[in-house]
Amino acid sequence: MAEITLKSLAHTYLAEPMGPEDYAIREMDHVWQQGGAYALLGPSGCGKSTLLNIISGLLQPSSGEVQFDGCNVNALPPEERNIAQVFQFPVVYDTMSVYDNLAFPLRNVKTPESRVHERVMEVADVLELTAQLKRKARNLTADEKQKVSMGRGLVREDVTAILFDEPLTVIDPQLKWKLRRKLKEIHRRFNITMVYVTHDQLEASTFADKIAVMYQGQVVQFGTPRELFERPSHTFVGYFIGSPGMNFLDVALRGEAVLAGDVSLPVSGALRDAIAGARSSNVKLGIRPEFIEVHADPVAGSVMADVEDAQDLGTYRILSLRLGEHVLKARVEEGRVVPRRTAHLRFPDNRLGLYVDDFRVEIGHE
Ligand SMILES: Nc1ncnc2c1ncn2[C@@H]1O[C@H](COP(=O)(O)OP(=O)(O)OP(=O)(O)O)[C@@H](O)[C@H]1O
Secondary structure (H helix, E strand, C coil), rough: CCCEEEEEEEECCCCCCCHHHHHEEEEEEEECCCCEEEEEEECCCCCCHHHHHHHCCCCCEEEEEEEEEEEEEECCCCHHEEEEECCCCCCCCCCCEEHHHHHHHHCCCCCCCCHHHHHHHHHHHHHHCCHHCCHHHHHCCHHHHHHHHHHHHHCCCCCCCCEECCCCCCCCCHHHHHHHHHHHHHHHHCCCEEEEEECCCCCCCCCCCEEEEEECEEEEECCHHHHHCCCCEEEEHHHHHCCCCEEEECCCECEEEECCCCCCCCHHHHHHHHCCCCCCCCEEEEEEEHHHHHEEEEEEEEEEEEEEEEEECCCCEEEECCCCCEEEEEECCCHHHHCCCCCEECCHHHEEEEEEEEECCCCCCC
């Protein structure tokens, strides 16, 4: 069993850090619960591998603690942490057979050969490697090798968590889908905590029950794929999740009016009050392209925009709409009228998010 707790954890690669921007991991608290299927999602350089290496013990954090089931494991070397790590590139012994590769971690800790056999056969069965057991690892395809890498982690009976660092990078696109499903199956069968690192939102949401979105060394949101989509708690999450990402309008209050540039937006009193209470000039309204209502004629509470472009994507279109100084994206499903030049947009209150200094402020209008 392993619940992994990160307590006031921070890491810098610099000897003399000057400020938060010098930290690959900015101080964070986080819990991965026992048995969860998690993804760690974020762009290149946000700190994903650093975090994984700290959990597995390959790297010592500059400050803070890694705890397994409440016990501080900072002083434990990787081999004593009961954690397996699967990297981008398969780690296999080319000259050994698949069987011996899978058996290696067990033989290493002097497991009786009868038990080794049982475990290797069980894991080979799950990974669909039974037919390859006698082959030399060097003759395998990239995806088969990666399956052997995963198998070497899974075969160990003491493993309570597996960390995957972009494990499908070298896999053909057609096979990625299959391997991801396999990982889910393994997760269900073995009751192991799994943390899957990726920069691909689709990969994250098909694997994980909960996703931690990382940005500039911080976890800016930890939630289900649906929560990340419907209520991004940071502008980065809004922008990074979804295709296209969330629209953001810089807004300011002038008298009673909420202005986006020189366009007055018809918003609820609750939202206007929340904007008035913001203690920053960095105030944005966010709305997903899916939630903007696009009408050909004016409706109550609509604003006028120019249609700049309409991209046909088969079952829907993505419109580019100019609203003063902003260009918004809106998704219009097949069969709905697509205005040619001028559109009338409505932003449903419960779909508008308020962001002050990039963090979402709850308004309570639902
Ligand atoms: N060994 C190192 N020495 C110095 N700086 C490093 C080292 N490893 C990573 N960094 C820096 O730390 C930050 C986080 O890097 P990290 O590799 O953890 O990010 P990542 O999200 O895993 O990116 P990628 O997806 O590209 O691997 C980056 O600014 C990176 O340049």
